[in-house]
Amino acid sequence: MASKKLRVGVIGVGGIAVACHLPYWQELENEGRVELVGVCDLIKSRVAVGQERFGARKGYTDYKKMLREDQYDIIDICTHNRWHCPMTVDALKAGAHVLVEKPMAMNAKESQAMIQAAHKSRKKLMVAQHMRFEAPHEKLKDVVERGTLGQIYTASAVWLRRRGIPGWGKFHIRKESLGGPLIDIGVHMMDLCMWLMGFPKPKAVMGKVYRMFGDRKDLVNGSWGEPYPPKEFDVEDYAIALVRCENDITMRVEASWAANIPEERNEVSILGDKAGLSTNPLGVYGYEKNALTSTRFDWLPTLEGHRGEIRHFTECIEKNLPVRVKPEESLQIQKIIDAIYESSRKNKEILIK
Ligand SMILES: NC(=O)c1ccc[n+]([C@@H]2O[C@H](COP(=O)([O-])OP(=O)(O)OC[C@H]3O[C@@H](n4cnc5c(N)ncnc54)[C@H](O)[C@@H]3O)[C@@H](O)[C@H]2O)c1
The missing domain is CATH 3.30.360.10 (Dihydrodipicolinate Reductase; domain 2)
Structure with missing residues (x-):
């Protein structure tokens, strides 16, 4: 068990986040391993779902503001695919480890940029291949x-x-x-x-x-x-x-x-x-x-x-272990x-x- 609770932020509070990500972050929060600090969505009613149903402390409609205001250990990206690369790169630059939904990005060039940003920041990057x-x-x-x-x-x-x-x-x-x-x-x-x-x-x-x-x-x-x-x-x-x-x-x-x-x-x-x-x-x-x-x-x-994936990613950060879904493999896909x-x-x- 990690001594320090990992600070989690979720960007995109739509179908997959509500059904398959936020419930498992909440489960880990109940176990004392993480703290759901922030959620972000362009749609205000969805930000409210993140705060009211899943207990996020803060809500945002601008993910850059969210990254500026707090230091996150984990950013979980559940937005439409065109946002996967820019949000991943920004979150890594802000010093967070990143879990990002599939597909990795819009093309291999973007995927490579994400891998480079992960290497530069020395943070973990994993695509959410839950199967x-x-x-x-x-x-x-x-x-x-x-x-x-x-x-x-x-x-x-x-x-x-x-x-x-x-x-x-x-x-x-x-x-x-x-x-x-x-x-x-x-x-x-x-x-x-x-x-x-x-x-x-x-x-x-x-x-x-x-x-x-x-x-x-x-x-x-x-x-x-x-x-x-x-x-x-x-x-x-x-x-x-x-x-x-x-x-x-x-x-x-x-x-x-x-x-x-x-x-x-x-x-x-x-x-x-x-x-x-x-x-x-x-x-x-x-x-x-x-x-x-x-x-x-x-x-x-x-x-x-998704439950196993989110628990695995958290454990990899707590114990500094390699992630199962290596970003270089997602680049091959x-x-x-x-x-x-x-x-x-x-x-x-x-x-x-
Ligand atoms: N692993 C799986 O089984 C699985 C299943 C479904 C979807 N997905 C993936 O999850 C991602 C989201 O899919 P979904 O079904 O939840 O879609 P969705 O449309 O229900 O949710 C996406 C959310 O992202 C928000 N969003 C978009 N741009 C944003 C921005 N710039 N800043 C903040 N919020 C923004 C939208 O407002 C929306 O609420 C996609 O990449 C999809 O491929 C994975």
């Missing part, structure tokens, strides 16, 4: 590290929604968010898949993104939350890609907010010459003495990953994302440096 903190996925990581799969040669990172275009926030606007399902839900699967494989270096990408539904007026039950004006929708609603990595490893990526499929599908699978794994159905699939084997981990609790969009625009394979 790495879910017990079933931790179990699969252990399986891979024991060498159970043998030689890994290919993998698949898929999250397909039949209908589910976010109708809140600014998910559908490119200049605010960068992209659609690829950077919203695909990024979780890519990160999980690459982490489980031990992050083989990506070398090249062939990708294509499509906008088939999001800007249509006739889309029935298409969006979640408030309906947005269809003409504002300028991101993709389906993405597909093949990523070639070192050691001849390939990763297939597929993500949709809307697609004419029978039902939602969400799966990372990895194939090796001794066994394969899948997150759904969760288990390891191999063979032994001329028989096929299936080892299932259905008994594992599906704990909220960002490079893949950039290359998928570039490949789609140029209709050709893009090499990753």
Whole structure:
């Protein structure tokens, strides 16, 4: 247990902060490990939620003012993606460790600037890839590290929604968010898949993104939350890609907010010459003495990953430990994302440096 309470500030008090960040900061505050000093949002009623429901001492609509007025140990950034880089750099410069929501930034150049700022300030930076903190996925990581799969040669990172275009926030606007399902839900699967494989270096990408539904007026039950004006929708609603990595490893990526499929599908699978794994159905699939084997981990609790992520980040600061989601790994994911969009625009394979 740390002797000093860590002083926490949260920027952006929207959907993810209220559902999955602030409750866990509050839990740590109740344990005496942190103090929720400030919250910030452009919308005053949301600042009030941060103060009244979660007990933040101070509320702001200007994050720079918030960073000026108090010294923070942790800044947790839960705003739209276009703010991730500038807010991270400012918070690091102000001497705080930074937890920032996914995707890391709007492009690899911004991600690099964030990493540089972290090195310069000697503070920790972690992207909130909460799926790495879910017990079933931790179990699969252990399986891979024991060498159970043998030689890994290919993998698949898929999250397909039949209908589910976010109708809140600014998910559908490119200049605010960068992209659609690829950077919203695909990024979780890519990160999980690459982490489980031990992050083989990506070398090249062939990708294509499509906008088939999001800007249509006739889309029935298409969006979640408030309906947005269809003409504002300028991101993709389906993405597909093949990523070639070192050691001849390939990763297939597929993500949709809307697609004419029978039902939602969400799966990372990895194939090796001794066994394969899948997150759904969760288990390891191999063979032994001329028989096929299936080892299932259905008994594992599906704990909220954000809880584990926030507790992990806090512990890393209390004990000066390395963070699980290394920013250099998130940069690799960002490079893949950039290359998928570039490949789609140029209709050709893009090499990753
Ligand atoms: N890890 C996950 O599972 C997960 C799930 C949903 C969203 N997210 C990520 O969380 C982030 C926010 O998503 P959301 O669904 O909460 O969106 P949201 O629109 O509900 O919330 C974003 C909040 O940020 C505030 N904001 C925007 N610009 C600001 C600024 N300059 N200063 C202060 N506040 C500002 C907005 O007013 C809003 O309240 C996104 O990056 C998204 O990708 C992650």
